[in-house]
Amino acid sequence: MTGRTLTRADLSEAVYQEVGLSRHESAQLVESILKQMSDALAAGATVKISSFGSFSVRQKGQRVGQNPKTGAVVTILPRRVLVFRASHVLKNQINASFEKARAGESGQQPTG
Amino acid sequence: MTDLAGPDDDSENGTPRMTRSELIQRLSEMNPHLYQRDVERIIATVFDEVSAALSRGDRVELRGFGAFSVKRRGPRVGRNPRTGSSVQVSEKHVPFFKAGKELRERLNTED
Numbered sequence: 001m002t003g004r005t006l007t008r009a010d011l012s013e014a015v016y017q018e019v020g021l022s023r024h025e026s027a028q029l030v031e032s033i034l035k036q037m038s039d040a041l042a043a044g045a046t047v048k049i050s051s052f053g054s055f056s057v058r059q060k061g062q063r064v065g066q067n068p069k070t071g072a073v074v075t076i077l078p079r080r081v082l083v084f085r086a087s088h089v090l091k092n093q094i095n096a097s098f099e100k101a102r103a104g105e106s107g108q109q110p111t112g
Numbered sequence: 113m114t115d116l117a118g119p120d121d122d123s124e125n126g127t128p129r130m131t132r133s134e135l136i137q138r139l140s141e142m143n144p145h146l147y148q149r150d151v152e153r154i155i156a157t158v159f160d161e162v163s164a165a166l167s168r169g170d171r172v173e174l175r176g177f178g179a180f181s182v183k184r185r186g187p188r189v190g191r192n193p194r195t196g197s198s199v200q201v202s203e204k205h206v207p208f209f210k211a212g213k214e215l216r217e218r219l220n221t222e223d
Contacts, residue, residue: 003169003170004165004168004170004171005170005171005172005173006161006162006165006170006171006172006173007172007173007174007175008174008175010161010165011157011158011161011162011174014157014158014161015154015157015158018153018154018157019150019153019154019157026154029139029143029154030158032139032142032143033135033139033154033155033158034174034176034177036130036135036138036139037130037135037177038176038177038215038218040128040130041215041218041219042215042218042219043128044127044128045127045128045129045130046127046128046129046130047129047130047131047135048129048130048131048132049131049132049135049159050131050132051159052132052159052162052163053207053209055209056127057219079219079220080219080220081211081216081219082178082209082211082215082216082219084207084208084209086206086207090163090166090207091206091207093163093167094163094166094167094182094205094206094207095204095205096167097167097168098167098169098182098204098205101169
């Protein structure tokens with residue numbers, strides 16, 4: 001439970017360590033993966049990565065909302081939103097890891 | 113939910129789909145100098161790295177694409193819907209994804 005934030009740089013470094021391509025090419029491949037996924041989603045497709053999860057686009061209808069600060073009533077136009085559903089493999093992996101951390105922890109609280 | 117459909121015609125209820133294997137195929141086509149097994153390893157490394165980070169309680173922030181984090185769901189008293197008896201549900205952690213600004217905007221400007 002280290003509370004760090006990983007970025008593209010960490011993913012490219014992992015690819016670099018794992019596959020032995022140049023750092024530049026590793027970074028480009030990470031970028032390509034994200035671009036291919038983004039392009040598919042922008043085109044309305046569902047992206048399903050086995051044992052990780054699936055990303056899908058959901059159409060939201062028009063509705064009336066309120067600005068919580070001013071209370072003004074506004075019409076929220078129909079729009080498309082992205083939803084991610086984690087696979088059971090990922091959910092189980094995360095919970096197993098958090099349970100292990102809790103079992104082995106000695107007076108230290110994991111940070112949310 | 114079968115993966116029998118080919119790479120180009122993989123619609124299910126009219127919604128096009130991209131699977132892990134299609135992502136591998138596309139990346140292989142874009143990088144003919146790489147072996148397909150290397151492309152497979154690259155893609156596995158990326159998703160394994162995100163999974164491992166979330167398992168450590170870390171966040172993963174990919175500008176333009178989105179951010180992955182883990183949310184804690186506190187312990188609660190749940191009910192068995194069939195019998196109505198109450199059961200103690202222990203704390204759990206669930207992965208969460210929020211789309212990045214750029215991707216969110218693309219969803220609403222392209223077809």
